[in-house]
Amino acid sequence: xxxxxxxxxxxxxxxxxxxxxxxxxxxxxxxxxxxxxxxxxxxxxxxxxxxxxxxxxxxxxxxxxxxxxxxxxxxxxxxxxxxxxxxxxxxxxxxxxxxxxxxxxxxxxxxxxxxxxxxxxxxxxxxxxxxxxxxxxxxxxxxxxxxxxxxxxxxxxxxxxxxxxxxxxxxxxxxxxxxxxxxxxxxxxxxxxxxxxxxxxxxxxxxxxxxxxxxxxxxxxxxxxxx
Numbered sequence: 001x002x003x004x005x006x007x008x009x010x011x012x013x014x015x016x017x018x019x020x021x022x023x024x025x026x027x028x029x030x031x032x033x034x035x036x037x038x039x040x041x042x043x044x045x046x047x048x049x050x051x052x053x054x055x056x057x058x059x060x061x062x063x064x065x066x067x068x069x070x071x072x073x074x075x076x077x078x079x080x081x082x083x084x085x086x087x088x089x090x091x092x093x094x095x096x097x098x099x100x101x102x103x104x105x106x107x108x109x110x111x112x113x114x115x116x117x118x119x120x121x122x123x124x125x126x127x128x129x130x131x132x133x134x135x136x137x138x139x140x141x142x143x144x145x146x147x148x149x150x151x152x153x154x155x156x157x158x159x160x161x162x163x164x165x166x167x168x169x170x171x172x173x174x175x176x177x178x179x180x181x182x183x184x185x186x187x188x189x190x191x192x193x194x195x196x197x198x199x200x201x202x203x204x205x206x207x208x209x210x211x212x213x214x215x216x217x218x219x220x221x222x223x224x225x226x227x
Contacts, residue, residue: 001117006134009114013106014141017048021145022152024051029153031059042146046102046139047075073216081108088115093124095132102135104142110134190218 021042028038033055045051050071057067081103082089088111089096103111111118111131118131179188198211 001114001122001130003130003133005117006130007137009110010134010137010141013110013138016106017138017141018145018148020048021142021147022149024048024055025146025149025151026153027052027149028055028146029150031055035147035150038146038150039143042143043139045071046104046142047071047078048104048142050074069213073213077105078103081105084108085111085115088119091119091124092128092131095128099128099131099135102139104135104138107135107138 024042025038028041038055041051041054045054053074054067054071057070082100085103085108089100092099111134118127122130175191194211194214198207202210
């Protein structure tokens with residue numbers, strides 16, 4: 001593994017991150033966010049679905065507690081990413097801190113898929129630099145997309161009606177991918193019923209938070225009785 005191979009590994013991520021990042025940039029510019037504000041959100045939050053949610057929450061003046069809990073639950077999967085790569089991350093130098101910070105879904109998928117290539121016959125320094133480089137490239141694609149979207153919206157004033165569906169589309173794709181990896185029909189049925197009940201009986205403002213809270217309770221009780 002070298003810099004050139006690492007770069008080519010990230011190209012599919014670029015084709016996904018840049019258009020989706022542009023959607024976020026357009027959405028932010030259309031709701032009077034400054035460039036520094038959306039750039040800070042994109043860099044420090046760096047979780048596509050969470051960033052769309054955060055922009056929507058800020059626009060709708062949601063409470064800080066609800067924002068924190070919702071974003072925490074949405075991004076909770078990243079804890080498991082770090083745990084599953086714990087052995088490899090411990091073998092890195094100080095750059096492991098950045099790798100952990102920038103471990104998005106796609107970066108995790110690449111590092112997991114090419115785990116052998118990133119660890120075989122490479123020194124600790126080279127391995128650390130290449131993995132940090134991969135995460136840096138992916139984060140750069142996202143920031144480039146957000147910046148392009150923000151600039152285009154301010155220059156051209158695009159009609160962004162319907163762009164908020166990008167978040168729904170993102171969750172649909174994630175759900176389909178999750179089902180392919182774990183084709184459990186019971187979980188799929190539970191998710192569909194929960195989503196329908198939330199749509200019919202829960203106020204739109206509290207729908208996501210309530211649904212995530214119910215899912216966490218379900219998983220806790222399911223784990224308890226499974227023992």
